Amino acid sequence: MKWPGINAASITAAVTSGALVVSAVLPHGRVDGMKLCPIFHLTGYECPFCGMSRGFVAITHFDIPSALDFNPGSPLIYASFVYLLATSIQALRNGETQLKPVPKPLYFAWLLPTLLVFSYMFYVRIVDVWIL
DSSP: OOOTTOOHHHHHHHHHHHHHHHHHHSOGGGSTTOOOOHHHHHHSSOOTTTTHHHHHHHHHTTOHHHHHHHOTTHHHHHHHHHHHHHHHHHHHHTTOSSOOOOOHHHHHHHHHHHHHHHHHHHIIIIIIIIIO
């Protein structure tokens, strides 16, 4: 559903650049022990997405091994943020308000590893800990 007057390119640029700027501003060594996940605070167990914020900070500070330790899916999500920021900036430069669809080969090349990684994280952090 498209809402009249909503500029999707501007909103996408604001959200993605905001996340990337915050991850650049936060000091890498000081957020390593932070747990921001509400599920973790309610249950005491990490969810499949725990460590994503710390992973973003680590990637922004060029510490890929730490990012993978925090959450193996963080580089995949970070890459999608960078891609969306670049395409939204390009759309705004061209005077467009909507983003062009992601090319299907690129989308599926990103989707398959993302589903595999987060399925694995779900199994390790939820099924293996809570059920077994």
